[in-house]
Amino acid sequence: MESNNFDYQYKNVIQLDDQASSRKFIANVFMWMFVALGISAFCAYLFATDINLLSKLIDLSTGRRTGLGTVVMFAPLAFVMLMSFGLNKISAPVLTVLFILFAALMGTSLSFVLLVYTASSVLGVFITASVVFGIMAIAGYTTTQDLTNFGSLMVMLLLGIIVASVVNMFIASPGLSKAISYIGVAVFVGLTAYDVQKLKRIGAGLEYGLADTKKMAIMGALSLYMDFINLFLSLLRIFGSRK
Template identity: 65%
Template sequence: MEIKRDNYVYDNVIEVEDLDKVSSRKFLAGVFSWMFVALAISAFCSYEFANNLSLLSLVFDLQTGARTGFGLIVMFSPFAFILAMSFGLNKMSYPVLAVLFIAFATCMGISLSSVLLVYTGGSVLGVFITAAVIFATMAIAGYTTQQDLTSFGSLLIVALWGLIIASLVNWFLHSEQLSYIISYIGVAIFVGLTAYDVQKLKQIGAELEHGQTETKKYALIGALTLYLDFVNLFLYLLRIFGRRR
């Protein structure tokens, strides 16, 4: 009787672990789906505004090259969307969060249209593919590793704040050498954050029930996190390897 009881408990443990894995996979599938949608929206908006003078004139003064009032709003609005989605997660409905997420991706795309004006199309495409390969590799590493990355992630977040401060300082100094150093550090930080964030989302997904509204909302926030990881990785790589026009 004891042997049968032990087998029964053991089988139940395996079943619970399998259910957690299924929940994580479904949750991450939703996260990456929203992330890819956001990237597609941003890429489309960036391309359209960079190649259509009537749209580009809404963002930049074509004579002076300075940003227009709309261009300044578009440049800073993503921060507002991030704050609204992060702090309003529990108060906002899922459809509202989805609309804000799409609006965020749209504004990011319009703002990033300047990238296509500064760098050649070939180098942008090459760096994008490189960033995608690195991102996918680290995402797989974060999902499959058995090592807890919590302490590693905490160090990366501290380093990220240092990177932000250094970037603000260099905004006034205009040091090209410091800019390169910041770019290399930025690549290292977001490579690590990609693995950390995927592992964290995997753990969150195991604790949530698939199909629930709360789960869908967390998937949107997860997509926002990974979107930012990828875009920042791409931009820092572009500063290092991109060819200017």
């Protein structure tokens, strides 16, 4: 999954010049992001190490994905679209459940990664991605420079990556794949800073505790989760060691 950036529209936001409100909102966003990462990591490990579960996703005799495996690969995108386009119609509890299910499905689909790359390289890249993500998140939160135009540029590059990735599905060019990975690292590093700044501004204009605030925290966590996962996958394609 390469697409992660959505322009959310929220109504009846109460404007408050309150740094405490912003900090609480950001803390809630990161809490849900970490919960999602934990669920995904657990599901990925479970399906990669349990042969009975793995056989539901892959035909062990041929190495091809089963029908369920194909569904699992694309289901997270469907959940992202459902949460994004149905945001104003979905209640906060339902959105939370959808987010948890999304994280579980995403983790299940990531179990394929553990089958391709060595455990040590996956762990090393995960730590690297975590450090880079953390640095850019802090930069986005603390910078006083407006990153709106920069974020728009990153979104345009992201769209280019999506188009190039679709094209590469047909031509299977190793060179293009490598270029997409390098550009992807730059794009998701930039989007991390941009998204954190955007969420900081959203949090500063919210009255913490409203139902809409909970929904916005979930969607913010989704955005940062996708930034991190795509950064991790881009780095893994460059530095990961295959089995």
